[in-house]
Amino acid sequence: MSAQSALNAAKPGVRRTQAERSNAMRRRLLAATVESLAEEGYAGSTLSSIVRRAGVSRGAQVHHYPNKQALILDAAEDLMRRSYRALGAVLLSVAKEDDRLEALIKACWDSLFATPMYRAYTELLIASQRDPVLAEALRQMLQRVRGVFEPAVEHYFEPAPGSGANPKALFLQMSCLLAGLAVQAHVIQNPSLIHAQLTLWSKQAGSLMYARKGVRTPPPRPAAWDRPARG
């Protein structure tokens, strides 16, 4: 008797519907996959290691995902859902800040880019250089995230009069800067240097755009945001 059987048997009287079982199993597998991507990398995330991490059998995985690519692609979507939520929380948190630019970039760093979630994303990003299907999935994913981020930017910020600045372009710059910092963080090895870069950017951008006066509400959020994982 395997550990998993014992674990299931540990809840004796519980009767679960098929959909419940499937969803729970998928969630476990996806969580384990994302965790493994962040910790073991793309190549290190073998099916065997993932099912071991999830504490389920090989058969369970193959039942829900016919091959590895299917699991990875679903994990990518799961990653996007998590990004949505984290981004929503970030946008909500800066609504009441005074120095909104610095608050935003630091919140983005702490809650989005300096996280295991983003490390997992990075692994997929690099792997997608040699996997067109994955690349297309990430491309759409990025586009959808930008689709909620950019309206929020418009909601919060306006170009400084006469500067000719473009807030959207500036925030794309920010995201590239954060991405660059994230992939190099472990060789930079200097938290204060990273922190200084975040401050530097917010100061620079602060002379090119201002937070709109009187805006204290978060931007309108797409309905899809808080929808649970599956139906």
Added chain:
Amino acid sequence: MSAQSALNAAKPGVRRTQAERSNAMRRRLLAATVESLAEEGYAGSTLSSIVRRAGVSRGAQVHHYPNKQALILDAAEDLMRRSYRALGAVLLSVAKEDDRLEALIKACWDSLFATPMYRAYTELLIASQRDPVLAEALRQMLQRVRGVFEPAVEHYFEPAPGSGANPKALFLQMSCLLAGLAVQAHVIQNPSLIHAQLTLWSKQAGSLMYARKGVRTPPPRPAAWDRPARG
């Protein structure tokens, strides 16, 4: 008889010294390794595929590099030497430009970050998140590149009076921005957007630092730069 034996036999009268043979073989292996890292990724760069790409036998590789890590580490150093040269060429090329900032960032993008060389570096960078030895090697590598880049920056640029800007910090920002663009370029999939980001940064930075007047000579270059690969 293998392809390699035939290839060697193709130069009948040639007698080479041992050192020549070793160096030539090492060069072939390193070139193939870097090429493979860029094209097939870290995990895809197996020893078998590398020797196949180099057109040499498995035994040759094992003779020069006892294990995979040794080959990878030497490839990393080779990568650094190439970066040195490319960087030297870039710094030399901007010496005579008028809009030196824009010329510099675009030259860095074209000659350093948007290259197979940097793609190989990225693979090592990501892999080094789970390989402390490789991470340390890359850390030193980065430090040495910065050690030639930052004096050059001081040589070419000065902070705009009263701006309180720090050119070194600004160029670190630039390198992070370029790194972020590089890892995402294939999902951004929009050359003009990348180009716009380069221009945007040079405009921003242009208000914070100026090219020193009258400087038309390249910065002093470390002696190590043009030294051939091995001795």
Added chain:
DNA sequence: TATTATACAGTCCGGACTGTATGTAAATTA
């Protein structure tokens, strides 16, 4: 309740990869 479909468990197989061991040719040295 009987039947069927779904969810899950465990095992096997072909292939690929790394490291090793052994054999041969070329170059250096005595």
Added chain:
DNA sequence: TAATTTACATACAGTCCGGACTGTATAATA
């Protein structure tokens, strides 16, 4: 030129991965 070291070639051993396959229990359905 003989001996020895260096450079390279080939074959093999052990491990692991992904996919296929078979068997069992649980839920849905008739």
